[in-house]
Each structure stands twice: as C-alpha cells, then as structure tokens.
Amino acid sequence: MPMKVLITGGAGFIGSTVASAFVERGVTPVVLDSLVTGRQEFTDGKIFYQGDIGDGALIDGIFRDHPDIAVTVHCAALIVVPESMADPQRYYRVNLAKTLELAGHLVRNRCDRMIFASTAGMYRPEADLSVTETSALEPQNPYTRSKMMAELMLEDLSAAYGLRVISLRYLNPIGADPRMRTGLQHSRPSHALGKMIQSYEQGVPFRITGVGWETRDGTAIRDYIHVWDIARAFYEAASRFDAILPPVQAAGRQRGYQVINLGTGDGTTVRELVDAFREVVGDGFQAEEALPAPATWSARSSIRPRRASCSAGGPSTPSRRRSGTRSSGRPAAASWTWPDPDPHDPAPTGPPARAVRSFRPNQAGRTERAGRVTPPHPSEATSRAHA
Ligand SMILES: NC(=O)c1ccc[n+]([C@@H]2O[C@H](COP(=O)([O-])OP(=O)(O)OC[C@H]3O[C@@H](n4cnc5c(N)ncnc54)[C@H](O)[C@@H]3O)[C@@H](O)[C@H]2O)c1
Incomplete structure (x- = not known):
C-alpha cells in the first residue's frame, strides 16, 4: 500500500498512535493538528501541518504538497464529555461543523476515502449489555x-x-504505543485503570465501586481496547478500503458509508482488570469493595464486532478474544509504563473516600445493580471523561 494518509488529530492520543502504525507498515502519514489538545512531540519525525481542519486553504496546500494522499483518517475532535455539556456550542462547531467543512475540502481535492474515528458510546446496550x-x-x-x-x-x-466513509466505532482505548513513542497526553485518566495506577502509586487500596451488577462477576464491565489494536484496525481499514467500500461506480450502487465496531467482544470486568493490573505490578496492589458511585456508573458494556474482516489483529471470534494485544494485561502494562509527558499535571492528592467493604445490593436494587444504561463508559464518570 505505497501511499500517504492524511491524519487529522494526529498529535492526539489515538491519531498519533495510528500514525505510528502506518509508519511501521511503510505508509507515510501527513499529520494535520491544531494542537488544541494534541502534543507537538507526538508528531516528531512525521510530516506535520499545524492548523485547523476547517481551513480550506491549508488543506488545499497539503494536497498540493502531497497529491499521493489516498485516504484521510479523521481523528480531530474535542472529546471531553463534561466539557461538552458545559459548552455544547464549541463541541458542535468542532466535531460537526468543522467535519462538514473538512469533508468539502476533501471532495474538492478529490480525496474520496475517509475513515472516521467514532464512538460506540452512541449505542443503547442490548439486554446482555453488549452492542x-x-x-x-x-x-x-x-x-x-x-x-x-x-x-x-x-x-x-x-x-x-x-x-466514501468508513466509520470505526470504539470505546475505552487504553495503553500506549508498544514502543512508547506516544500515549495518553493525560497520564492519569480517571477510568478504572487510571484509578488503579493512582491507587498503586499512592499505596492505597483501589476501590471496586459496586459488586452487585448483573455481570459475570458482579463488577462493572467495559470494553477496554488497546490503542495499538485500534491503530492496527485503522491501518486495516485503509489498506482494504476499496474492498470494504468499492467506489460507487464500480459497485453500481450509491452506498458509500460503512460502520464497523471495534471491540474485544466480551469486555473486561473491574475484577478482571484488577487481576491483570496485579499481574503487571505484583501482589502489593490491593483492592477492596465499595459502594457504586452514584448515577454515573453503570454495568455496561461490551462491543460485539460483527464485521470481523476489519477488526484489529484478524477475525474477532470468541476463541481469539483473549489473544494478542486484546487481553487487558498488555494495555494495563502499557498504561502503567507510559510516562507522564505533562509536567503541569501533578498527581492528585488527598485521602481517598472511605471504602465500604462487603457491599451487597439492597432488595430494591435493580437500579442500583443494573444501573442506568446511560453513561456509555467509565471515563464519562470522570474528570477527563473522554469518549
Ligand atoms: N479517547 C477515547 O476514549 C475515544 C473513544 C471513542 C472515540 N474516540 C474518537 O477518537 C478520536 C481521537 O480521540 P483521542 O482520544 O485521540 O483525542 P485527543 O484529544 O487526544 O486528540 C484529538 C486531536 O484533535 C486535535 N484537534 C481538535 N480540534 C481540532 C481542529 N479543529 N483542527 C485540527 N485538529 C484538532 C487536537 O489537538 C488533538 O490532537 C476522536 O475523534 C474521538 O471522538 C475517542
């Protein structure tokens, strides 16, 4: 696949990792990022344009400089859920209006292949908590x-x-680039894994918030996915783009849009994540049971990939679910090892809230146990709460 790929948001957590995955497979990424949240050092060694996805003149210039760009991977976005609730106008402007502008710029420059970074948080979970x-x-x-x-x-x-647009929907990316070139800009994400890292660093027990959910071991389940698996899936989607979505004329049809979920298929419970983290850091890591956090936590959910042809690392059959980088141990290790690139981001301080041991759901506990199905993933219950 000798070509170039334009990666918007390529200085961010996922876009930068996607860019590295392309580099390793001989594809040259061209990064476009405003650095509103991204990090310039994540673009080191790559072709980089600092600017906005809505800037048509800039994008025309990029295509003049690189007429061999065959695919655009659109990762640029604002992603912090609480921030989007406080300032929805900004979010609709960047994520919606500027995506519209970008699409126009791509069409004008005859780049008709886009892979859109999307979220599985938009689904309502099925009764078995999968989507x-x-x-x-x-x-x-x-x-x-x-x-x-x-x-x-x-x-x-x-x-x-x-x-033509392939939309890849996923949730809960964790880990870092296996060669530690890039990772999460915020090294202490407040999803469960981030809190485990924080507890371990502070020498206090990690609190398993809720053990009475209707899941396989009673603790909440999320479909954590290694960011490198996501990156590989973006590469697979790009390299097989025309097979997945043939050009309209060739296909003799109008459809130019395809959704593909990325997930492990069965998710990871908090207890499983605790076990995986303990495998990484050793027996010194303690966990204890606590009451569920109010409202924001829910038991959901895992993503059942149906279109296996494009899932990371090959077909996502049950027998493969725990293989390769899909298991929670390796992303846990990568998250733990990933250094804090932000010197202005000190570790949170202060004592943890009092843990309540041996919690059991009360009789009325359907809402308490099964929880609302609303917040799509743990990071939404948190301060960074990116999705
Ligand atoms: N991180 C998650 O939990 C998650 C889950 C599902 C989907 N996604 C999607 O994946 C994509 C990447 O997420 P991420 O975690 O890497 O986020 P991120 O914040 O790390 O990266 C986003 C990048 O986009 C850039 N950007 C924002 N607005 C821009 C603009 N107008 N012009 C140019 N660049 C701009 C930022 O500077 C940043 O580098 C997003 O589209 C997000 O919706 C993320």
Whole structure:
C-alpha cells in the first residue's frame, strides 16, 4: 500500500498512535493538528501541518504538497464529555461543523476515502449489555451526539458527492504505543485503570465501586481496547478500503458509508482488570469493595464486532478474544509504563473516600445493580471523561 494518509488529530492520543502504525507498515502519514489538545512531540519525525481542519486553504496546500494522499483518517475532535455539556456550542462547531467543512475540502481535492474515528458510546446496550452495529442509537451527551450527527451528515454527503466513509466505532482505548513513542497526553485518566495506577502509586487500596451488577462477576464491565489494536484496525481499514467500500461506480450502487465496531467482544470486568493490573505490578496492589458511585456508573458494556474482516489483529471470534494485544494485561502494562509527558499535571492528592467493604445490593436494587444504561463508559464518570 505505497501511499500517504492524511491524519487529522494526529498529535492526539489515538491519531498519533495510528500514525505510528502506518509508519511501521511503510505508509507515510501527513499529520494535520491544531494542537488544541494534541502534543507537538507526538508528531516528531512525521510530516506535520499545524492548523485547523476547517481551513480550506491549508488543506488545499497539503494536497498540493502531497497529491499521493489516498485516504484521510479523521481523528480531530474535542472529546471531553463534561466539557461538552458545559459548552455544547464549541463541541458542535468542532466535531460537526468543522467535519462538514473538512469533508468539502476533501471532495474538492478529490480525496474520496475517509475513515472516521467514532464512538460506540452512541449505542443503547442490548439486554446482555453488549452492542453491535445494529443496536439502537441513544447518545447521552453533546459530545456523543455531535459524533452521531457527524456520522449522519457524512452518510448524506457520501450519497451525494461520492465521498466514501468508513466509520470505526470504539470505546475505552487504553495503553500506549508498544514502543512508547506516544500515549495518553493525560497520564492519569480517571477510568478504572487510571484509578488503579493512582491507587498503586499512592499505596492505597483501589476501590471496586459496586459488586452487585448483573455481570459475570458482579463488577462493572467495559470494553477496554488497546490503542495499538485500534491503530492496527485503522491501518486495516485503509489498506482494504476499496474492498470494504468499492467506489460507487464500480459497485453500481450509491452506498458509500460503512460502520464497523471495534471491540474485544466480551469486555473486561473491574475484577478482571484488577487481576491483570496485579499481574503487571505484583501482589502489593490491593483492592477492596465499595459502594457504586452514584448515577454515573453503570454495568455496561461490551462491543460485539460483527464485521470481523476489519477488526484489529484478524477475525474477532470468541476463541481469539483473549489473544494478542486484546487481553487487558498488555494495555494495563502499557498504561502503567507510559510516562507522564505533562509536567503541569501533578498527581492528585488527598485521602481517598472511605471504602465500604462487603457491599451487597439492597432488595430494591435493580437500579442500583443494573444501573442506568446511560453513561456509555467509565471515563464519562470522570474528570477527563473522554469518549
Ligand atoms: N479517547 C477515547 O476514549 C475515544 C473513544 C471513542 C472515540 N474516540 C474518537 O477518537 C478520536 C481521537 O480521540 P483521542 O482520544 O485521540 O483525542 P485527543 O484529544 O487526544 O486528540 C484529538 C486531536 O484533535 C486535535 N484537534 C481538535 N480540534 C481540532 C481542529 N479543529 N483542527 C485540527 N485538529 C484538532 C487536537 O489537538 C488533538 O490532537 C476522536 O475523534 C474521538 O471522538 C475517542
């Protein structure tokens, strides 16, 4: 696949890792990022344009400089859920309006292949807490709605202008680039793994918030996915783009839009994550049971990939679910090892809230146990709460 790929948001957590995955497979990434949240050092050694995805003149210039760009990977976005609730206008402007502008710039420059970084947080989970591409959509906050609206918009554009879009939906990326070139800019994410790292560093027990959920071991389940698996899936989608979505004329049809979920298939419970983390750091890591955090926690959910052809590392059959980088141990290790690149981001201080041992759900506990199905993933219960 000798070509170049334009990666918007390529200085961010996922975009930078995707860029490295392309480099390792001989594809040259061209990074476009405003650095509003991304890190310039994540673009080291790569072709980098600092600027906005809505800047048509800049994008025309990029395509003049690199007429061999064959695919655009669109990762640029604002992703912090609480921030999107406080300032939805900004989120709709960047995630929706600027995506519309970007799509126009790509069509004008005859780049008709886009891979859109999307979120599985827009699904309403099925009764078994899993989601598939056919699950109902029920986004719960402006961030997630902005991503869903962007998808609907891209689907309409694809029907009219020949733009072809593969939308990859995932949740809960963890870990870092295996060669530690890039990782999460915020080294202490407040999802469960981030809190484990924090507890271990502070020498206090990690609190398993809720053990009465209707999951396989009673603790909440999330479909954590290694960011390198996501990156490989983006590469696979790019390298097989025309097989997944043939050009409209060749296919003799109008469809130019395809959704593909990325997930492990069965998710990881908090207890399993505790075990994986203990494997990484040793027996010194303690965990104890506590009451569920109010409202924000839910038991959901895992992602059942249906279109195995594009899932990271090959077909995602149950027998492979725990193989390769899919297991929670390796991303846990990578997250633990990943250094803090932000010197202005001191570790949180102060005593942890008092843990309550031996919690059992009360009789009325359906809401307490099964929880609301609304917040799509643990990071939404948190301060960074990216999705
Ligand atoms: N991190 C997650 O939990 C998660 C889950 C599901 C989907 N996603 C999606 O994956 C993509 C990447 O997420 P991430 O975790 O890497 O986020 P990130 O914040 O680390 O990266 C986003 C990048 O986009 C850049 N950017 C933002 N607005 C821009 C603009 N107008 N023009 C140019 N660049 C701009 C930022 O500077 C940043 O480098 C996003 O589209 C997000 O919606 C993320």
